[in-house]
Amino acid sequence: MGKDLHYSIRPFIERALNSHSAVESIEPIALDDFYAYKVNRRRGMTSLVVVLSDDYHFGSASLQSKPPILKDGGFFLIAKPEASGFEGNEPNEKLGIGKIGKLLGALNREDFWNYEPPKKDEEK
Amino acid sequence: MNTDQIIKLVKLLRPKYYNILTRILVLGGLTLLSKPVWVDILNIFLSGFKFSIIGELDWLLGLIVIIIALTYNTIHRYLELKFENRSEPAFKHVAIKTASSFAELCQEILPLVKDNEYIFKATGPNSGSEEQEPLRTDLTMWEKLKREAILPNNEAIKKLISDNKQTIPAKYTDVFNQLLLHIDAFNEHIINPNFDYSEFQFPKQLPTIILSTCFQTAKTNQNLIKKVKWISTKLNKNYVSDWFIFGSAAFIPDKANDIDIAILVDKATTDQRKLNDNILDIKNDFKLKFKKDLHVSIFDNESINDYSQFSSKNPLKIDKPNG
Numbered sequence: 127m128g129k130d131l132h133y134s135i136r137p138f139i140e141r142a143l144n145s146h147s148a149v150e151s152i153e154p155i156a157l158d159d160f161y162a163y164k165v166n167r168r169r170g171m172t173s174l175v176v177v178l179s180d181d182y183h184f185g186s187a188s189l190q191s192k193p194p195i196l197k198d199g200g201f202f203l204i205a206k207p208e209a210s211g212f213e214g215n216e217p218n219e220k221l222g223i224g225k226i227g228k229l230l231g232a233l234n235r236e237d238f239w240n241y242e243p244p245k246k247d248e249e250k
Numbered sequence: 251m252n253t254d255q256i257i258k259l260v261k262l263l264r265p266k267y268y269n270i271l272t273r274i275l276v277l278g279g280l281t282l283l284s285k286p287v288w289v290d291i292l293n294i295f296l297s298g299f300k301f302s303i304i305g306e307l308d309w310l311l312g313l314i315v316i317i318i319a320l321t322y323n324t325i326h327r328y329l330e331l332k333f334e335n336r337s338e339p340a341f342k343h344v345a346i347k348t349a350s351s352f353a354e355l356c357q358e359i360l361p362l363v364k365d366n367e368y369i370f371k372a373t374g375p376n377s378g379s380e381e382q383e384p385l386r387t388d389l390t391m392w393e394k395l396k397r398e399a400i401l402p403n404n405e406a407i408k409k410l411i412s413d414n415k416q417t418i419p420a421k422y423t424d425v426f427n428q429l430l431l432h433i434d435a436f437n438e439h440i441i442n443p444n445f446d447y448s449e450f451q452f453p454k455q456l457p458t459i460i461l462s463t464c465f466q467t468a469k470t471n472q473n474l475i476k477k478v479k480w481i482s483t484k485l486n487k488n489y490v491s492d493w494f495i496f497g498s499a500a501f502i503p504d505k506a507n508d509i510d511i512a513i514l515v516d517k518a519t520t521d522q523r524k525l526n527d528n529i530l531d532i533k534n535d536f537k538l539k540f541k542k543d544l545h546v547s548i549f550d551n552e553s554i555n556d557y558s559q560f561s562s563k564n565p566l567k568i569d570k571p572n573g
Contacts, residue, residue, distance in 0.1 A: 132372065
């Protein structure tokens, strides 16, 4: 856990979120150990908290270190493009996990924690 | 006082939520300070209850404990803020103009080249066919960073090379000249997007030359050796099977913002909560001792393949010492 992210990453994510058709606005949340945003959505969907993980490998230890702000659910964003590891969800905790592409897909659903991106073959 | 200074002041005054020691000490101090009140209340139920540590001056002891706890917390926060890892375009951190050796020149150029590479990989055009990420259609950030970071980074690289030509070994002169041509062509392309710079590709041999030169120098860096020894004694050998240092610290240990370390843990024998606490302690101690962040990537034995792949992706790394 931490804030070890290249300076290009947050503006890139903020721009992607702000340009998303389901997003009304984003508000940064001040945390000591993570960058985080509250994402307010359109179409009557609830807002959600997105926390950025700076891990090179997202594994069980990353999940254990999630900040208390995600205790009621949210999206744990694997922010480093080069990061590897777990990209499943934790539906019982209403927690979505994944990279930016997955988050942008999940934002279209109220139950964002159940969203799985289509496989490459399915897209064709 | 600008906004940054105000934010720093607010952060400094706000105790970190995980600072358990501060909480315990402040609570203990408050207990002693408010002793007359709670002893009176307890005596409503338990007549004759007495409590004392140093007698009449318990309140003073309480006050001193609170002051010590808050001072400790403030120092901790100050150090954390002072040495906060701030990511910025690399050209802002070029430290030397004249290099005494080729290795020193490479260590100055590496962060600039890496910064450009990262911007390209994170925000630049991707083909979509080989990438795992979806095809990027919005290239606004890429266009912005080309001008605000890559262009000045390139200028800094050019200046470093032209000021230190004499340090470049003859066998590498052509490669560095190709880099200068690439930079000029790329810069021209930024100003005039119709300019085709495909004839002036980034020289593919350059990263290998720079990385291996920096790595050979870093391996003998005394500060890095000290850190490796320190980490080695702190990591619990009962559950950490393997670890290595990778990333910028393995190439430019004195300039790196933090130390990246990958550890492989034996999940079967590890209490995850204890492990996290142990890692957190090590990170805090490391920051206090070396004034740098320790950034830990943890792989459990279910991710052993990921660990091996990660290790292969980082062939130039500082392995854990034997024994």
